[in-house]
Amino acid sequence: MSTIQETLSTNPDLPGTFLFNSIVFGPVISRRLGSSLGINLLPANKKVCSFNCIYCECGSTPASLDNSLLPTKNEVISEIENTLINQQKQNKPIDTITFAGNGEPTLHPEFPHIIESVIKLRNKYYPNSRIAVLSNASRIHKPAVLNALSLIDDPVLKIDSGIEATLKLIDCPVESFNLENALKIMEKMNGDFILQTMFIKGEVNNTHFDNTTEEEIVAWLKIVERIKPRLVQIYSLSRIPASSNVEKIELSVLNSISERVQKLNIHTLVTP
Ligand code: SF4
Numbered sequence: 001m002s003t004i005q006e007t008l009s010t011n012p013d014l015p016g017t018f019l020f021n022s023i024v025f026g027p028v029i030s031r032r033l034g035s036s037l038g039i040n041l042l043p044a045n046k047k048v049c050s051f052n053c054i055y056c057e058c059g060s061t062p063a064s065l066d067n068s069l070l071p072t073k074n075e076v077i078s079e080i081e082n083t084l085i086n087q088q089k090q091n092k093p094i095d096t097i098t099f100a101g102n103g104e105p106t107l108h109p110e111f112p113h114i115i116e117s118v119i120k121l122r123n124k125y126y127p128n129s130r131i132a133v134l135s136n137a138s139r140i141h142k143p144a145v146l147n148a149l150s151l152i153d154d155p156v157l158k159i160d161s162g163i164e165a166t167l168k169l170i171d172c173p174v175e176s177f178n179l180e181n182a183l184k185i186m187e188k189m190n191g192d193f194i195l196q197t198m199f200i201k202g203e204v205n206n207t208h209f210d211n212t213t214e215e216e217i218v219a220w221l222k223i224v225e226r227i228k229p230r231l232v233q234i235y236s237l238s239r240i241p242a243s244s245n246v247e248k249i250e251l252s253v254l255n256s257i258s259e260r261v262q263k264l265n266i267h268t269l270v271t272p
Contacts, residue, residue, distance in 0.1 A: 017059035019045045019102050023071050023079045027087070031271055032233060033096040033132060037083065039118070040101025041076060041108040043069035049103035050138040052172040053160075054204050054244045055237055058102055061174055065107065073110040077117045084125040094126050096154070099133040106139040112148040119151060130154055134196070138177050140185045155193045156233065157186065161211045162219030169209050170200065186227040195229035199236050199254060202246035212253055217260065225264050232261050235271040 025038040042048045046069060052061040071079075080097075087094055097118060099105040108114065115131075122129055132154035139145045140157070149155040161167040164179040171177075186193065197220065201210035210216070224232060234257055236249040251272050258268040 018057050019047060019059070021045050023076055024083045025101075027092065027094055030096075030098075032269065033098055033130075035093045036096045036098045036132075037087070037094050038101060039076070039080065039097060039099045039105075041071065041099065041105045041111065041114065042102035043071070045102075047102045048107055049136070050107060050173060050175045050177070051104065051136045052174050053136075053198075054170055054172065054202070055198060055200055055246055057239060061103070061172075067109065070108055073114050073117070076114055077121070080118060081121055081125075084121055088125050094129045096130045096132050097122060097126075099131075104136055104138065105133055106135050106142075106145045106149075112144040115148040115151060132156055134158075136171070137182050137186070138173065138175060141181060146185065150189070150192070155189075156196050157193050157229075158196045158198070159183075159220075159223065160198050161216060162221070162223040163216060166209055166211055166216060169204055169207060170198075170211065183223055183227055186229075189227075191228045191230050193229050194231045194233060195224065195227065196233040196235070199234065199249040199257065200246050201249065202244065204245070212249055212257065217257060221260055221264070224261055224266060229266065232258075232266055232268045233271065234258055234261075234268055 020038070020040045021044045023040055025040060027035045027037045030036045047058040047061055048065050049061045105111060118131060122131055130153035133149060133152055134156045135149070135158065137157040137159065140149065159167070159182070160170045167179055199212050201212065203209070211220070234254050236254060237246065251270070254270045258270045261268045
């Protein structure tokens with residue numbers, strides 16, 4: 001079984017960035033997800049995303065998506081099944097099967113079918129493990145994507161600011177993204193999702209930004225209160241991306257944001 005060190009590779013075009021070179025990676029130990037088996041639905045060693053976040057560890061988003069480079073549904077399912085069988089034989093725990101990898105997993109055209117198949121595999125081999133998808137929420141307006149997310153245990157949706165201009169500065173959507181539309185859909189999810197927010201400050205295109213100012217936090221808390229996720233994950237950079245002029249937010253600031261969320265009776269998890 002490969003380890004994360006074996007499956008992560010440095011992007012030769014952008015030193016300091018990391019890409020996965022396989023469909024399945026790990027399991028790795030994560031504070032948020034426990035023993036997590038990662039699934040990368042994007043091409044090996046190539047980032048594909050609907051955002052181009054300034055803090056992305058995968059480097060810059062290429063201009064176009066070449067569908068021929070994506071793994072097929074059959075390739076994905078067979079690799080996951082083989083891994084689950086191997087892990088089971090070795091009595092290794094898997095707490096979470098996590099869709100993450102080299103970009104936005106919901107961009108894979110067969111994402112809904114892959115989710116249905118992985119639920120069956122999970123039920124067969126690791127019935128107690130959870131299925132998580134880490135998504136930037138850019139595709140939740142697609143009914144099939146939203147439905148697939150409703151079938152899993154932990155849909156983790158990212159909103160990095162309650163102010164659309166700041167969100168666009170930080171996340172740089174490469175497709176159209178409307179914050180209000182995303183929030184309206186999240187409101188209808190009845191709290192059955194996890195909200196994830198990256199807090200950072202820095203400069204992009206000569207524009208200073210900081211999504212921890214009082215104005216930002218007030219706007220962000222308003223949306224948290226409105227969409228009522230069952231959990232809010234708050235974090236900052238673990239590594240400074242090579243390409244960006246961004247700064248990590250101190251743990252004490254993250255903790256004080258967390259306290260304000262808890263006053264709304266919403267659980268939070270701060271990842272240092
Ligand atoms: S959404 Fe995730 S993968 Fe896409 S650019 Fe942002 S951090 Fe990178």
